[in-house]
Amino acid sequence: DAMVIQNPRYQVTQFGKPVTLSCSQTLNHNVMYWYQQKSSQAPKLLFHYYDKDFNNEADTPDNFQSRRPNTSFCFLDIRSPGLGDAAMYLCATSRDDAGSSYNEQFFGPGTRLTVL
Amino acid sequence: RKEVEQDPGPFNVPEGATVAFNCTYSNSASQSFFWYRQDCRKEPKLLMSVYSSGNEDGRFTAQLNRASQYISLLIRDSKLSDSATYLCVVWGGKLIFGTGTRLQVFP
Numbered sequence: 022d023a024m025v026i027q028n029p030r031y032q033v034t035q036f037g038k039p040v041t042l043s044c045s046q047t048l049n050h051n052v053m054y055w056y057q058q059k060s061s062q063a064p065k066l067l068f069h070y071y072d073k074d075f076n077n078e079a080d081t082p083d084n085f086q087s088r089r090p091n092t093s094f095c096f097l098d099i100r101s102p103g104l105g106d107a108a109m110y111l112c113a114t115s116r117d118d119a120g121s122s123y124n125e126q127f128f129g130p131g132t133r134l135t136v137l
Numbered sequence: 138r139k140e141v142e143q144d145p146g147p148f149n150v151p152e153g154a155t156v157a158f159n160c161t162y163s164n165s166a167s168q169s170f171f172w173y174r175q176d177c178r179k180e181p182k183l184l185m186s187v188y189s190s191g192n193e194d195g196r197f198t199a200q201l202n203r204a205s206q207y208i209s210l211l212i213r214d215s216k217l218s219d220s221a222t223y224l225c226v227v228w229g230g231k232l233i234f235g236t237g238t239r240l241q242v243f244p
Contacts, residue, residue, distance in 0.1 A: 063141070063224070063234035064181065078231075111180055126232060128180035 024048070025129035027112050033135045034102050042097040042132045044112030052118045053095040054126065055087060056111040064111055070095060071118050099134075107136045138163055141235035143225050149241045154215045158238045160208040160225030169228035170201055172210050175237060176221045184210075184223070215242045 026045045034040040044053065052071050056064040068077045070089040084106070086098040099106055110133075113126040143160045150156050162170075170187035185192065187199040187208055198211040208225055222237035 061145075061236065063236045065234075066231055069231075109178075125183050128182065130180050133178075 025112055025114055025127050027110075027129035027132050029132060030130060031133050031135070033137060034099075035137050036104065037101045040099050040102055040134070042099075042110050042112075042134070044095045044097070044129055045093050046112075046114045046127075046129075047093070048114055048127060049092065050114035050116050050127075051092075052115045052124075053089060054113040054115075055085075055095070055097050056113065056128075058109045058111055058131075059107075067097070069118070102134070102136045104136050107134055109133050139235075140164060140229075140233045141225055141227050143235040143238050145236060145238060147239040147241050149243060150215055151243055152215055152217060154242075155211065155213045156215055156240060157212075158210045158223055158225075158240075160210075160235055162206050162208070162225075162227045162233075164227070164229045164233075165203075165206060167206075167227045167229040167233075170208050171226040171228070171232075172197075172199055172208075173224040173226050173234070174221045175224055181224055181234075212240075215240075217242050217244065 028043050054069040055067045058064040067081045089095045109131045111131045112129040115124045115126045117124045141162050172184040173181040174184045175181045185194050187201045189201050191200045196213045200209045220242045222239045224237045225235040227233045
């Protein structure tokens, strides 16, 4: 089945140790998103790629970076994780970046990050 | 003020009950509106889009009132499997999620 895959599902890292989360999609969608969701909070958009164009949210800390080497893959790099970065990280894709239901965002299962 | 506000709940209802969730949004220029469902420790999934004319999908009915900037979701004949968090989501250049309303349906 076409889908959005995230690896690993659970990641434990140490304070300050760089970590990379990965996302892949078989939907051939143009847009890939990274969200951060903390417990009992709403998912918060960090950034997205429209094809190769990177769009950062204004309030996303510099500690968070992203790479999209090709259509199928997108990575989230956390350069120096702090305790406050422990969260679920959700990858999503959509055909386009308009807000209609035609451009439904499909979410991956998420990576739960623990920072020790 | 949050961009999208929801009552966090939880709403505890028996099977077969009708339950309604409400949501308000602050940006009058918002263009599209959705309800997503999120099960515990899982990803959000689109439940339904919300149109000004109101729309129904089986036991689920969504309504939008643009003048009041208010969105609702009605679930009829609740099932145990409806237990989840329901996220009100608004599009205004990007998806803005509410924090969700938790529903627990008991036997």
